[in-house]
Amino acid sequence: MAKDILSTPKSFYKEFFRKPDADKTNTHYCPGCGHGVIHKLLAEAIEDFGIADRTIIISPVGCSVFAYYYFDTGNVQVAHGRAPAVATGLKRANPNSIVISYQGDGDLAAIGGNNILQAANRGENITVIFVNNAIYGMTGGQMAPTTLIGQKTTTTPYGRAAANEGYPIRICELLSALSGPVYLARGAITDPATIMKTRLAIRKAIKAQMDYKGFSLVEILSPCPSGWRMTPVEAKKWVKEQMVKIFPLGTFKDETKEREPIAYEKREYTKEEIKQALGLDKEAPHFSHSMDDVKPIWRNPKIKISGFGGQGVLLLGNTLAEAGMEQGYHVSWIPSYGPEMRGGTANCHVQISTSEIASPVVDHPSILVAMNLPSLDRFEDDVVPGGLIIYNTSLVTRAPKRTDIESIPIPATDIADKLGSLKVANMVVLGAIIEKTGIVTEEAAISALNTVVKHKKFIPLNIEAIKSGREYVRNL
Amino acid sequence: MAKQFIKGNEAVVKGAILAGCELYFGYPITPASEIAEGAAKYLPLVGRKFLQGESEVASIQMCYGAAGAGARVMTASSGPGLSLKQEGISYCAGSELPVVIIDVMRGGPGLGNIAPEQGDYNQIVKGGGHGNYKVIVLAPNSAQEMCDLTMLAFELADKYRTPTVVLTDGFIGQMMEPVDFPEPKDISRRKKKDWAVFGDAETKRNLINSIYLDPAELEAWNKHLQEKYRKIEENEVRFEDYKLDDAEIVVSGYGIVSRVLKGTVNLLREKGVKVGMLRPKTLFPFPKKKFAELAEKPDVKFFFVSEMSNGQMVNDVRLSVEFKKPVHFYGRMGGVVPTVNELEREILKLKESEG
Ligand SMILES: Cc1ncc(C[n+]2csc(CCOP(=O)(O)OP(=O)(O)O)c2C)c(N)n1
Ligand code: SF4
Ligand SMILES: [Mg+2]
Numbered sequence: 001m002a003k004d005i006l007s008t009p010k011s012f013y014k015e016f017f018r019k020p021d022a023d024k025t026n027t028h029y030c031p032g033c034g035h036g037v038i039h040k041l042l043a044e045a046i047e048d049f050g051i052a053d054r055t056i057i058i059s060p061v062g063c064s065v066f067a068y069y070y071f072d073t074g075n076v077q078v079a080h081g082r083a084p085a086v087a088t089g090l091k092r093a094n095p096n097s098i099v100i101s102y103q104g105d106g107d108l109a110a111i112g113g114n115n116i117l118q119a120a121n122r123g124e125n126i127t128v129i130f131v132n133n134a135i136y137g138m139t140g141g142q143m144a145p146t147t148l149i150g151q152k153t154t155t156t157p158y159g160r161a162a163a164n165e166g167y168p169i170r171i172c173e174l175l176s177a178l179s180g181p182v183y184l185a186r187g188a189i190t191d192p193a194t195i196m197k198t199r200l201a202i203r204k205a206i207k208a209q210m211d212y213k214g215f216s217l218v219e220i221l222s223p224c225p226s227g228w229r230m231t232p233v234e235a236k237k238w239v240k241e242q243m244v245k246i247f248p249l250g251t252f253k254d255e256t257k258e259r260e261p262i263a264y265e266k267r268e269y270t271k272e273e274i275k276q277a278l279g280l281d282k283e284a285p286h287f288s289h290s291m292d293d294v295k296p297i298w299r300n301p302k303i304k305i306s307g308f309g310g311q312g313v314l315l316l317g318n319t320l321a322e323a324g325m326e327q328g329y330h331v332s333w334i335p336s337y338g339p340e341m342r343g344g345t346a347n348c349h350v351q352i353s354t355s356e357i358a359s360p361v362v363d364h365p366s367i368l369v370a371m372n373l374p375s376l377d378r379f380e381d382d383v384v385p386g387g388l389i390i391y392n393t394s395l396v397t398r399a400p401k402r403t404d405i406e407s408i409p410i411p412a413t414d415i416a417d418k419l420g421s422l423k424v425a426n427m428v429v430l431g432a433i434i435e436k437t438g439i440v441t442e443e444a445a446i447s448a449l450n451t452v453v454k455h456k457k458f459i460p461l462n463i464e465a466i467k468s469g470r471e472y473v474r475n476l
Numbered sequence: 477m478a479k480q481f482i483k484g485n486e487a488v489v490k491g492a493i494l495a496g497c498e499l500y501f502g503y504p505i506t507p508a509s510e511i512a513e514g515a516a517k518y519l520p521l522v523g524r525k526f527l528q529g530e531s532e533v534a535s536i537q538m539c540y541g542a543a544g545a546g547a548r549v550m551t552a553s554s555g556p557g558l559s560l561k562q563e564g565i566s567y568c569a570g571s572e573l574p575v576v577i578i579d580v581m582r583g584g585p586g587l588g589n590i591a592p593e594q595g596d597y598n599q600i601v602k603g604g605g606h607g608n609y610k611v612i613v614l615a616p617n618s619a620q621e622m623c624d625l626t627m628l629a630f631e632l633a634d635k636y637r638t639p640t641v642v643l644t645d646g647f648i649g650q651m652m653e654p655v656d657f658p659e660p661k662d663i664s665r666r667k668k669k670d671w672a673v674f675g676d677a678e679t680k681r682n683l684i685n686s687i688y689l690d691p692a693e694l695e696a697w698n699k700h701l702q703e704k705y706r707k708i709e710e711n712e713v714r715f716e717d718y719k720l721d722d723a724e725i726v727v728s729g730y731g732i733v734s735r736v737l738k739g740t741v742n743l744l745r746e747k748g749v750k751v752g753m754l755r756p757k758t759l760f761p762f763p764k765k766k767f768a769e770l771a772e773k774p775d776v777k778f779f780f781v782s783e784m785s786n787g788q789m790v791n792d793v794r795l796s797v798e799f800k801k802p803v804h805f806y807g808r809m810g811g812v813v814p815t816v817n818e819l820e821r822e823i824l825k826l827k828e829s830e831g
Contacts (some may be wrong), residue, residue, distance in 0.1 A: 018683070020690055053677040056545075068683055074673035076544050076684040078537070079567050085534040089541020089549070090675070092499055092525050097545070097675020115537075118530035269522045274660045277521035278490050280478040318652065322481045325654045331481065333652040359739035360651055363815045451481070 011052040012043035016069040028066055032232020034222025035064050037189045038131060038198075042100070043071060045203045049210065055098040056090055058083045062104035063137040063224075081112025084119035087126040095264040098209055099126045106136045109145040109169045116171070123180035123214035125262055127205045130171060130217055133224035134243060141227035145169040148246055153227075172219050172252040182259050183208045183216035184252040190221075190240045194249065204256065212261035221247055284451075287444040289327040291354055297386045298437040300354055302362045304379055306336075306347035307371025307392070312426035315452060316369070317348035319430060322448035323440040324352035332360035345374055352439060367437065369429055370396055371412070390432055392425065408432055408473060415468050423458075424465035431469020442466060479656050484622040485649040488552070488578055488642070489514030491623035495630040496663040497576070498547040499525045501538035503557060506590040507646035508580035511552035532557035536564030536575070543573040544684040546672030548630055548663075552578035554646070555596050556587065558604070565639050566605030569701070570686030572671075574633035576626065577611075578642045580649040581731075583811040591811020592646035592732060597788035600641050601759045608698050610705045612640040612712065613759040615730040619653035625757070627658070636708055637671070643759060645784065647732035647813065714757040715766055719745060723752030725823060726770050727780045728793060730756055732813060737782060739816040744823065750775075751823065759789065767796035778802040778830050780823055782814060802830065 008014065015024045029036045046052050052073050059067040061080035068075035074097070078086045083101040091099045108116050108130050119126065135153055136142040142155040146168050150159040160168075172186045183205050187198030198220055205216035221243045223235035230238060275281040291299045303320065307313045317333050324331040329352050336347040349362035368383050370376035370391040376398070383389060385404045394413030410432050416425040434442050449462050482490070488511050492500075500515035512528065519526040529535030535551045542549040553561060558579050568575050581596045583589040598604070601613050612632050614625040625642055633640040668674075673682045688694035716734075719741055720726065729737045734755040744751045754770065756763050770776050778801055781790040790805040797803050806822045808814050 020693070053680055054675045056673050056675050065687060068685065072680070074675055074680050074682060076541070076673055077571075077687055078540065079563055082534070082537040082540075082564070085529065085537035086541035086544070088527070088534075089499070089501065089538035089543070090545045090673070091541075092527065092538070093542040093545035093547040093549070094675045099675070114530055115534055118534065265523065267523050268664055271660045271662070274493065274522050275478070278493060278518060278657070280480070280490070280657050282478060284479050284481075318481075321652065325479070325481050331654060333481075334647065335650055357653075357735075358742055359736040359816050360653070361736060361739075361813060361815065363817065 009040065009044040009047040011046045011072045012040060012070055013072050019066070019069045027070065029063065030226045032223055032225040032235055033063070034133060034189055034220065034224070035131060037195070038129065038220055038222060039067065039070055041195070041199050041202055042102070042129060045199070045206055046073060049206060051098050051210065054096060055100060058087055058099070058101045060101075060103045060107045061138070062107045064102055064104060064131065065138065067102050081107050081110070082115055083107065084112065084115040084124070084126070084128065088119055088122070088124050091124065091126055095125070095266070098206065100206070101126055101128045103128060103130055104137065105130070105132045105134065105144040105146040109171055117175070120175045120215050120217065121178045121180040123182065125209055125212055125214050127209045128217040129202065130219040131222045132171070132219050132247065133222045133227065134168070135224050135227035137224045137227045141229070146247075148242060168246050170247060172217070175217060176252040180215050181217065181253055182214040182255045186219040186221070186247060186249050186252065188221040188239055188244065188249055190236050197249070201251070204254070208256045211256070212264070213256055213259045214262060219247070285326050285447050287327050287441060287447065289441055289444065294438050298366060298388065298439055301352055301366050301437070301439050302364065303350040303367040303369070304347060304362050304365040304382070305350065305369040305371070306345065306375035306379055309346045311371045312423060313346050313369070313371060314348050316426040316430055317350045319445060319448045319452050320433070320440060321350050321352065322452050323444040326444050326447055327440060329353055330355065330357050332357045334360050345372070347375065367433065369433070371425070371429070373397060376400065388436065390429055390436075392429070394425070408436060408476070410469065410472055412469070415472060416465060419461065419465055419468060421461060424462055427462045427465035428469035428472070431466040432473045434466065435470040435473040442470070479654050481652055481654050482619055483510060483650060483652050484616070484619045484644065485510035485580065486514050487619045487623040487655045488626045489518055490657060491626035492550050492576070492630070493518055493522060493524070494658060494660045495627040496548050496661045496666065497524065497550050497630065499542045499549045500551065501527050501529045501535040501542070501549070502551045502553065503529050503532045503535050505554045505557050507582055507592070507649050508552045508554045508557075508578065510649070511578055511580070515550075532560035533563060536561040536568070536577070539575040540564055540568055540571070540573055543568065543575045544571070544673055546669045546674050548634070550576040550578065552580065554580050554582045555584045558596055558599060562599070562605035565611060566607050566609060567686055568639040569605070569609035569611065570607060571684050572637040573639065573684065574637050575639045576629045576633055576642070577639060578626070579644065581643070581645045583809070589811050590646065592784060592813065593809065593811055594645055594731060594733070594784040594788070595786070595809070596643065597759070597783070597785060600643050601792075609701060610760050612636065612638060612708060614640065614642050615757055615759050616642060616644050616648060617731055617734045617755065618648070619651060620655050621757070622648060623655050623657060632712060636704055638704065643731070645731045709761040712758060713761045713763050713765070715763040716753070716755040716757060717766070718753040718755065720752035720754060720770065722750050722775065724775050724777045725749070725751040725780060725827065726776055727751060727753045727782070727823065728755065729782045730759065730789060733782050733784055736814055736816055737819060740819040740823065743816060743820055749824075749827065762792045762796065764792075764796040767793055768798070771797040771800040776801055778804060778826060780804050780806065780826060782806045782819055784808050784813065
């Protein structure tokens with residue numbers, strides 16, 4: 001019977017053309033190794049489901065690194081432990097492909113532990129064939145996370161000790177605690193009866209994927225005579241007598257009936273739809289303006305706006321720059337960022353210029369807005385001679401010391417408070433800037449607000465604040 | 477098409493979508509998070525896919541999978557995340573997979589800080605992962621270039637089947653500037669990648685792989701890769717030259733530093749100092765020839781390189797200049813951005829001492 005099951009399926013190459021050595025018909029696995037048997041069970045299922053053309057098998061790092069020699073399917077070889085992440089990429093790119101991640105215990109349960117956990121938890125619609133041989137076969141028999149207590153390996157020469165290496169990881173039990181997986185089972189390949197069950201489990205797992213039900217995994221206890229330093233017969237016996245005790249066989253989770261299939265929509269969007277989604281379907285408005293009408297010192301202004309976080313200094317800068325752009329100028333805006341951002345203060349640098357802006361950094365502003373006292377203390381000295389300091393007298397308790405600059409004291413917070421919201425103090429200042437300097441027009445500023453302000457219902461209040469700021473400065 | 481006043485990081489996302497990026501996998505990190513957030517917001521609106529990976533290690537491997545499956549795919553991070561992605565980048569290079577990676581650099585080493593720095597140059601331009609590979613590295617210095625060079629990155633990655641990095645800094649990522657967005661690329665007209673594994677009959681015999689057991693075979697594969705890098709060096713060098721015609725002092729930098737340097741050049745020119753800037757837009761391939769040419773010019777007295785690092789790109793300038801002219805370096809680290817006046821002072825000091 002066993003022979004019957006293991007006849008070569010069509011999706012298993014007859015001649016291993018990718019195998020570099022002269023022998024193109026025998027696998028590279030050791031005599032008595034479980035991988036070969038498991039390969040054939042897998043190939044047979046793929047064949048019977050008629051899915052070879054759309055199947056992609058992932059060859060991991062481990063003895064099955066050359067799985068791609070054997071499967072007449074799409075093949076992808078990957079880094080150690082990363083198969084579930086690569087499978088995720090493959091599957092998400094082409095959801096109708098059948099993606100099978102084939103992994104050893106070191107690969108899956110050690111180096112790739114988080115990758116398998118997360119893919120399982122996402123309910124990634126892939127199938128994992130997990131070959132548990134309680135050892136690192138490929139590298140010559142070191143301890144695996146599944147190595148049994150007391151088991152001797154080259155890195156546990158005195159036997160695995162719980163106190164030092166911990167306990168064998170039970171992947172099926174672990175993953176069954178998650179909601180994501182739809183099917184989890186553990187099988188073996190020690191005799192025709194267990195092979196038969198494993199064969200069915202593999203099919204069930206693949207079927208779950210074909211039906212878009214989500215993550216499925218079959219763990220298979222597999223002999224590694226070379227790694228275990230045993231004969232093939234001893235190895236089989238050891239699986240039956242030792243491994244099964246720690247790794248009981250059976251189905252750990254099966255929600256294939258209850259689970260709703262994952263729906264995929266694949267449609268190409270038109271250029272118009274893409275532009276609309278990105279907000280690129282309309283031109284920015286344009287407002288005419290001439291820097292010649294601006295006093296020379298404020299032309300092509302370099303502006304620094306500073307205050308407490310929450311005073312809207314970033315938004316004020318953003319609105320100014322947006323308005324500048326809508327007037328056809330080069331503009332730049334940078335937020336205070338990194339070391340500058342301490343103690344809850346925020347500032348931004350804005351430039352509006354008729355020519356290309358070289359450095360967007362404003363070290364020496366021609367216009368400084370100080371919304372609070374620390375801002376004035378910190379930046380007053382940097383202002384260029386003849387520059388302008390607008391300071392919020394509601395919070396700034398002193399006038400600038402400089403005598404070579406112009407300044408506008410404005411109780412922005414109080415004005416905003418009277419309008420009904422402290423939040424619009426920034427817009428009161430914007431009004432002051434517009435009235436005093438004319439670097440942007442009120443019209444452009446209001447248009448900019450439409451782009452910059454997220455909640456449109458606040459726009460009328462913002463406009464009122466701009467007008468109040470202008471009026472205050474007009475009456476100074 | 478439409479002009480928008482937009483953050484550099486958001487310009488990356490929109491540029492990527494216009495270039496036909498179909499999937500994004502990434503893990504959040506300041507100052508690159510707006511890219512993940514923007515991708516999460518916009519990709520689903522146009523039928524594309526976003527997934528927050530469990531780590532940078534996983535995210536780049538998800539890209540490996542999606543690229544192997546023939547899709548245009550992107551990930552973004554900053555220094556600590558790039559360190560983790562190096563494994564995947566090496567595999568992508570070895571398996572010849574076109575993946576676009578954005579590195580918005582921050583201060584290091586270790587956790588460092590979230591301020592802009594340029595300390596990732598060596599790990600990105602010189603490798604960082606294992607093996608004899610290179611990645612194409614593009615270095616934007618404005619929001620416009622964040623869009624344009626991201627779009628170019630997708631074209632070059634596909635053209636050469638190679639991972640391509642857009643190497644930028646927190647400053648350029650966080651800065652807002654107007655961007656003129658081009659028309660979306662027509663994905664439907666793109667040629668099917670005949671080497672990829674789509675999970676269909678046509679591509680069933682394809683293999684994505686970087687393992688070659690036989691040393692002779694692996695050497696041949698490496699030679700193939702090296703030949704590709706040579707072609708890239710031949711064809712894809714990009715730079716900006718600014719006021720170099722009569723320059724006696726050649727300054728150079730990339731990213732935000734090149735903007736500050738430009739300000740310094742303008743200032744010095746006003747004072748009659750003959751200084752110009754050569755700004756690499758591609759860090760690999762590096763504009764070696766252009767530097768070498770300038771080094772040969774009798775007018776040119778010395779080179780001045782500034783970076784927000786301990787001096788990494790300057791080594792490429794030195795290799796290109798081959799000791800024909802002095803190459804001076806001025807660096808700031810930890811997130812400190814040099815000012816226009818600071819660089820001016822340094823250059824004038826050198827001008828004095830170089831006679
Ligand atoms: C990053 C990395 N670390 C270590 C290795 C070396 N390595 C190759 S295979 C392997 C263990 C594989 O064991 P397992 O997954 O159990 O597969 P098996 O060979 O037992 O089937 C190790 C550690 C590697 N290739 N890559
Ligand atoms: S070392 Fe073990 S797992 Fe690897 S081929 Fe040999 S028997 Fe199989
Ligand atoms: Mg193993």
